[in-house]
Amino acid sequence: xxxxxxxxxxxxxxxxxxxxxxxxxxxxxxxxxxxxxxxxxxxxxxxxxxxxxxxxxxxxxxxxxxxxxxxxxxxxxxxxxxxxxxxxxxxxxxxxxxxxxxxxxxxxxxxxxxxxxxxxxxxxxxxxxxxxxxxxxxxxxxxxxxxxxxxxxxxxxxxxxxxxxxxxxxxxxxxxxxxxxxxxxxxxxxxxxxxxxxxxxxxxxxxxxxxxxxxxxxxxxxxxxxxxxxxxxxxxxxxxxxxxxxxxxxxxxxxxxxxxxxxxxxxxxxxxxxxxxxxxxx
Amino acid sequence: xxxxxxxxxxxxxxxxxxxxxxxxxxxxxxxxxxxxxxxxxxxxxxxxxxxxxxxxxxxxxxxxxxxxxxxxxxxxxxxxxxxxxxxxxxxxxxxxxxxxxxxxxxxxxxxxxxxxxxxxxxxxxxxxxxxxxxxxxxxxxxxxxxxxxxxxxxxxxxxxxxxxxxxxxxxxxxxxxxxxxxxxxxxxxxxxxxxxxxxxxxxxxxxxxxxxxxxxxxxxxxxxxxxxxxxxxxxxxxxxxxxxxxxxxxxxxxxxxxxxxxxxxxxxxxxxxxxxxxxxxxxxxxxxxxxxxxxxxxxxxxxxxxxxxxxxxxxxxxxxxxxxxxxxxxxxxxxxxxxxxxxxxxxxxxxxxxxxxxxxxxxxxxxxxxxxxxxxxxxxxxxxxxxxxxxxxxxxxxxxxxxxxxxxxxxxxxxxxxxxxxxxxxxxxxxxxxxxxxxxxxxxxxxxxxxxxxxxxx
Numbered sequence: 201x202x203x204x205x206x207x208x209x210x211x212x213x214x215x216x217x218x219x220x221x222x223x224x225x226x227x228x229x230x231x232x233x234x235x236x237x238x239x240x241x242x243x244x245x246x247x248x249x250x251x252x253x254x255x256x257x258x259x260x261x262x263x264x265x266x267x268x269x270x271x272x273x274x275x276x277x278x279x280x281x282x283x284x285x286x287x288x289x290x291x292x293x294x295x296x297x298x299x300x301x302x303x304x305x306x307x308x309x310x311x312x313x314x315x316x317x318x319x320x321x322x323x324x325x326x327x328x329x330x331x332x333x334x335x336x337x338x339x340x341x342x343x344x345x346x347x348x349x350x351x352x353x354x355x356x357x358x359x360x361x362x363x364x365x366x367x368x369x370x371x372x373x374x375x376x377x378x379x380x381x382x383x384x385x386x387x388x389x390x391x392x393x394x395x396x397x398x399x400x401x402x403x404x405x406x407x408x409x410x411x412x413x414x415x416x417x418x419x420x421x422x423x424x425x426x427x428x429x430x431x432x433x434x435x436x437x438x439x440x441x442x443x444x445x446x447x448x449x450x451x452x453x454x455x456x457x458x459x460x461x462x463x464x465x466x467x468x469x470x471x472x473x474x475x476x477x478x479x480x481x482x
Numbered sequence: 483x484x485x486x487x488x489x490x491x492x493x494x495x496x497x498x499x500x501x502x503x504x505x506x507x508x509x510x511x512x513x514x515x516x517x518x519x520x521x522x523x524x525x526x527x528x529x530x531x532x533x534x535x536x537x538x539x540x541x542x543x544x545x546x547x548x549x550x551x552x553x554x555x556x557x558x559x560x561x562x563x564x565x566x567x568x569x570x571x572x573x574x575x576x577x578x579x580x581x582x583x584x585x586x587x588x589x590x591x592x593x594x595x596x597x598x599x600x601x602x603x604x605x606x607x608x609x610x611x612x613x614x615x616x617x618x619x620x621x622x623x624x625x626x627x628x629x630x631x632x633x634x635x636x637x638x639x640x641x642x643x644x645x646x647x648x649x650x651x652x653x654x655x656x657x658x659x660x661x662x663x664x665x666x667x668x669x670x671x672x673x674x675x676x677x678x679x680x681x682x683x684x685x686x687x688x689x690x691x692x693x694x695x696x697x698x699x700x701x702x703x704x705x706x707x708x709x710x711x712x713x714x715x716x717x718x719x720x721x722x723x724x725x726x727x728x729x730x731x732x733x734x735x736x737x738x739x740x741x742x743x744x745x746x747x748x749x750x751x752x753x754x755x756x757x758x759x760x761x762x763x764x765x766x767x768x769x770x771x772x773x774x775x776x777x778x779x780x781x782x783x784x785x786x787x788x789x790x791x792x793x794x795x796x797x798x799x800x801x802x803x804x805x806x807x808x809x810x811x812x813x814x815x816x817x818x819x820x821x822x823x824x825x826x827x828x829x830x831x832x833x834x835x836x837x838x839x840x841x842x843x844x845x846x847x848x849x850x851x852x853x854x855x856x857x858x859x860x861x862x863x864x865x866x867x868x869x870x871x872x873x874x875x876x877x878x879x880x881x882x883x884x885x886x887x888x889x890x891x892x893x894x895x896x897x898x899x900x901x902x903x904x905x906x907x908x909x910x911x912x913x914x915x916x917x918x919x920x921x922x923x924x925x926x927x928x929x930x931x932x933x934x935x936x937x938x939x940x
Binding site: 228229232242246247248249273274277288289290291292293336346405421423424425426427428430431432437442443456459460462463464467468 | 644652653654655662690691693696697698718719720722724728729730731732734735737738741742745746747752753754756758794828829876877878
């Protein structure tokens with residue numbers, strides 16, 4: 201039964217200029233997937249191992265959903281795959297599921313493509329009967345994704361854009377800080393760019409509200425072997441692939457994580473260039 | 483005719499100046515003539531001291547006698563009675579601490595090149611031999627978790643006994659440390675693929691992309707009808723020193739560095755996986771993994787220094803690996819301990835502060851403990867540091883398998899036959915012992931297979 205898994209792309213949809221959603225057949229993964237977990241996949245036989253958080257799953261259909269941003273060579277390759285084609289490899293669900301049981305009132309704060317990962321968390325919380333406040337932020341109107349989906353599972357919904365082209369002008373910390381002056385939450389869960397999560401952590405720290413950040417450092421095996429995804433959390437070395445990806449945002453060394461995320465920036469931009477030129481040739 | 487030479491028949495190798503520019507295998511292997519010549523050095527001692535040094539008990543004098551006669555295929559038959567991966571073992575076993583350590587020829591001069599002969603025989607079989615016939619199936623299903631040396635040898639042994647074996651591997655290819663850890667120039671991946679293909683011919687089913695503990699649990703496997711399960715999940719997460727600067731840009735675990743290069747082929751033009759291109763690399767540690775990382779960095783164009791706390795005599799690496807590294811221009815700073823990794827304002831590595839050490843009283847491991855020499859601090863210039871300090875057990879199975887007993891450090895507790903605290907669940911290899919060698923893991927896999935067979939026929 202295990203060798204039937206072909207990882208066929210059953211659906212592919214562009215959410216904005218650089219963000220793509222794929223629904224992929226992966227029955228063994230779909231059977232177990234929980235909010236907060238991730239998969240590692242390869243777009244083709246020579247491809248890099250790409251860690252992507254599970255954005256949704258359908259246990260009956262045996263499919264999972266991923267939402268990714270086209271940033272470098274590997275994600276460009278992934279985007280080159282069409283619906284109906286199959287990926288050679290996909291493994292998961294990896295990481296510890298986000299702990300949501302027992303939470304009554306939660307703020308889910310997502311940024312950019314991170315909203316794709318924040319959505320299943322918000323949905324699950326709603327399902328568990330929690331009061332959900334969603335705050336999502338984007339750079340501009342053309343990058344907004346999943347607005348309807350968030351509205352559907354949130355008791356309150358706030359949307360910001362950096363340039364003010366849609367929703368409230370500014371970043372997610374503005375509505376969050378306003379709310380914090382008036383009320384409190386059992387927990388704040390934040391998923392998005394490292395800089396944003398760092399500021400969300402700073403915003404909640406004075407109130408002592410437990411804040412969870414979903415970290416996505418560079419990974420290779422994703423199963424607890426290579427040590428590439430290590431982070432400093434409260435002065436201790438932790439591995440995002442087996443200890444995370446969720447960590448106490450007040451303890452994460454975000455500055456270190458930001459620096460470590462840029463180790464291969466030059467390589468990535470070179471790859472992107474190469475691929476773009478290749479695609480132009482086609 | 484008897485060969486009285488006190489030295490081994492030399493192994494043909496790629497010259498150092500050439501091989502540091504490629505990732506092809508360094509040692510090229512004996513010709514049939516060289517193999518027969520080396521086999522003539524064997525004295526065929528009655529008490530067979532070499533066999534006691536082999537963790538899987540290969541009938542060494544018997545196979546060597548057949549090599550002498552030129553009956554290479556029969557020699558393969560003798561080896562494969564007890565060892566399942568001779569092409570791998572011939573290349574990566576630390577023979578000097580095992581079979582060859584007990585060789586009588588080693589008393590005056592060099593021992594017989596047992597590893598080299600084993601490799602020759604295995605390679606001969608690969609190019610000339612008949613494929614293995616599947617064994618008579620007994621219809622009983624067993625699961626093997628992990629496809630490294632322990633898992634492969636366990637799977638092979640069980641398949642030979644007629645079991646329907648399914649091997650579950652977390653990565654996208656089978657082979658475990660043989661593919662992600664040990665470099666191409668020491669163990670070509672084609673050879674691992676060949677051994678895996680051999681097991682498939684025996685009827686073993688391989689399922690890649692399956693993380694047991696996540697995709698499926700041990701409990702589910704048992705519920706689905708696997709009557710026994712072997713856990714050969716390997717060593718786990720890399721250790722770090724806990725010194726300042728260890729998370730700077732340019733500090734890697736050897737596992738990461740080697741995985742990028744070996745598994746993901748980052749050295750190939752056009753690879754999608756990046757590898758840090760350093761000018762001056764410091765490798766911390768003295769084991770085989772440290773040598774592999776150092777020689778890999780050398781091939782990627784860096785100046786490389788191995789930093790090790792003890793002296794040459796304590797270097798845990800296989801002797802040949804340290805020699806090859808030296809020939810390739812890797813420098814050794816022995817009796818040296820890292821104190822801090824120095825960085826610039828952007829947290830790029832610029833050097834490593836070290837201290838010279840001397841050997842004091844023996845510690846718990848029986849080796850003399852290195853102690854700092856006061857006032858001997860110095861800075862080793864480097865833009866990349868690779869930590870090769872061993873590993874700690876992967877916590878995944880422990881966290882997801884109720885009732886599986888683990889030790890202080892999280893290693894799986896198993897008896898000498900691999901029996902764990904769970905009914906029908908066996909374990910072996912680095913997951914039980916912590917970082918060790920390929921052959922010890924293979925021995926553990928094989929012993930566990932025997933124990934599983936007994937358990938299933940109780």
